[in-house]
Amino acid sequence: MFRLKIVCFALVWAFVASVGSCLLGQPRDQARLAVDVVYLKNQRQLRGFVLNHGIDELQIAVSKSWLEKDDRDAYLKAVEFAKQSAAIAKLTLKERLQKLLDTDAQAGGQPVARNGAFNFFLGKELERIDAELENPEDEPYQFVILKIKPATLSRVNIASDQNRKLAVWSWHERLADIETRKPSSLVDELKNKKVDPTLGPPDLSDRFYPTEEGDEQWTVRLAIVSHGLDKPIEFQGSGDVMLLVDSKDQQPDLSSLMGQLMQSQMNSLLEELTGTGKKASRKTLEESDWIKSAISKAEKRKASYFRATNVRTDVLAGTSTVETAFLVQQSTGKWTIAWRAAAVQNMADQKQEAIRRILDDPQVQAIQGQFETAGIDGVSLDKGIRAGAATMVAQKLANSEFQEYMDRYLKSLSQPPVLLPTKK
Numbered sequence: 001m002f003r004l005k006i007v008c009f010a011l012v013w014a015f016v017a018s019v020g021s022c023l024l025g026q027p028r029d030q031a032r033l034a035v036d037v038v039y040l041k042n043q044r045q046l047r048g049f050v051l052n053h054g055i056d057e058l059q060i061a062v063s064k065s066w067l068e069k070d071d072r073d074a075y076l077k078a079v080e081f082a083k084q085s086a087a088i089a090k091l092t093l094k095e096r097l098q099k100l101l102d103t104d105a106q107a108g109g110q111p112v113a114r115n116g117a118f119n120f121f122l123g124k125e126l127e128r129i130d131a132e133l134e135n136p137e138d139e140p141y142q143f144v145i146l147k148i149k150p151a152t153l154s155r156v157n158i159a160s161d162q163n164r165k166l167a168v169w170s171w172h173e174r175l176a177d178i179e180t181r182k183p184s185s186l187v188d189e190l191k192n193k194k195v196d197p198t199l200g201p202p203d204l205s206d207r208f209y210p211t212e213e214g215d216e217q218w219t220v221r222l223a224i225v226s227h228g229l230d231k232p233i234e235f236q237g238s239g240d241v242m243l244l245v246d247s248k249d250q251q252p253d254l255s256s257l258m259g260q261l262m263q264s265q266m267n268s269l270l271e272e273l274t275g276t277g278k279k280a281s282r283k284t285l286e287e288s289d290w291i292k293s294a295i296s297k298a299e300k301r302k303a304s305y306f307r308a309t310n311v312r313t314d315v316l317a318g319t320s321t322v323e324t325a326f327l328v329q330q331s332t333g334k335w336t337i338a339w340r341a342a343a344v345q346n347m348a349d350q351k352q353e354a355i356r357r358i359l360d361d362p363q364v365q366a367i368q369g370q371f372e373t374a375g376i377d378g379v380s381l382d383k384g385i386r387a388g389a390a391t392m393v394a395q396k397l398a399n400s401e402f403q404e405y406m407d408r409y410l411k412s413l414s415q416p417p418v419l420l421p422t423k424k
Contacts, residue, residue, distance in 0.1 A: 034163040034170065034183045036060065039154040044071075046146060047179035049167065050158060052419060058148040058156065061208070063171060066179045067144065078144045082209040087136070089212040090129050093413055096218060097126045118230040125413045142171065142207035166190075168201035203408060205416030216330055217418040220338045223305035223328040224409045233306040235297060240289035242297060242308060285325060285340060295327065295335055304329040307402065309395070313387050318347045320390035324398045326405070336420060339405050343397035345390035 038046040038060055047070075048062035068075040101122060159167065163183050170178045170186045173193055178186065190197050213221070227233065235242040285291060294308035309324040325340040408416055 032182065033179070034159055034167040034181070034186055035179050036159055036164070037157045038148060039156070040148070040152050041154050042152070046148070048143075049164065050156065051145065053156065055150070058150070058153065059145055060148065061143045061145050063143055063178070064141070066177075078146060082141070082144045085211055086209040087133075089210040089414065090133055092212050093210075094126065094129045094133070097122055097129070097413070100222075101126070118226065121225065121229055121410075128412075129414075141209050142174075142204070144209065145211070165201050166197045168204065169195060169197040169199075171207075172202045172204060203416075205408065208415065208417070210414040211417055213418055216336070216420055219330055220328045220336065220418050220420070221409060221413065223338070224326070224406060225413070227305055227307065227326070228406045228410050233298065233301075233303050235294040235306055235308045236311070237290060237293070237309075238311045240293045242290055242293040242310075244297065244301075285323075285337060290323075291325065291327070291337075298327075298329075309398065311391055311395070313391070320345050320347060320387055320394055322391065322394040322398045324402060326402070338418075338420075339402070341398055341401045343394040343401075345394040345397075347386040347390045 033047070035047045036050045038050065038058065040046070046060055046062060047066060048060050051059040051061055053059075064075065064079065067078060101119075158164075166183055166186055167178060169190055173190060173195055175181075175186060175189055187197060234245050236245045237243050288310075290310040291308060294306060298304075298306045305326070305328045307324065307326045309322060312321045312323070313319070314321070321342060321344045323340075323342045326338050327335050328338050329335050409418075
């Protein structure tokens, strides 16, 4: 399963899921601490949550309370720098909003290809930024982000996924001394507070100072807002066939799905009998045919962003997979995969409730007669129905993940930060 790749502290579980592939060094001290530890060559340690470990720098979020105890001078410098960066970020955002709204006004006083919700959101954000710039306050932010150059690093120890999630819950509940306590101690205190640390971690994006974003990040952020409040653009399909769909009806075409399933069954059996099956080459998401197809269709429509969803059934494995991604075109013409996820469901594990919903679907009822006419047996039909149920459940899970992603960015144009995929 693909994991979410957007690395920002607001999407903490995305970090937990993807961190193994983007951070250097092997996990150590996993049982001793719930936090990540960055060791510097000057013998210092930084304890917190590593956000990104790229070629040019490492970014780690550390709590202000820990940093103040560990190194008072570093704390004062980090907080002052965070305040200055926040002020610059707000000024930059104000300029971008004014430019965007002025462009609309120059076109005749009405928003260009945007609806009232989109324009209202921009206007309210401009009012908020103006108010914050006129009356600056030291908001009680909980974290600062420290940027470390690779030349100063000794090693990086990443806590286990379970412990990182535990640390996030502990920060959310503002427990004391999270960076020095054993995981078992944190678990006990959270349980006493009636908090289940095994649940998906909460959103902590509002506990960070705003940071200035580059043009590429702003392009992604604006695309998210446009998709959510103005004009959603959705492609869906199977294989390399991608079609523009109504975003309000993101259910798979069951008649097409079950037809593909039967064809897949026949092909698999023939390949197994004749030994002609070819081992599929592994492709990255960027190289996949369905992503290329969606990009091609988007460019023909002159769309600069879209969400694409691909449905895949594997008869031999008995699984249905729904992959989905949100792509944004940069000013250079290059497409950025800003977000991605996948959901896999086993056909055999589908509950009777999901199967009944499939059987009640008019598409399936129409298909049943066609299957009987074609001489397709009940076992094959049952597999098709279970494939449909598995696909619909996977689709629902994927849609839920995407909605959570969108919701975080529709609260504010300042938070959470947009961090682009790590460059290799």
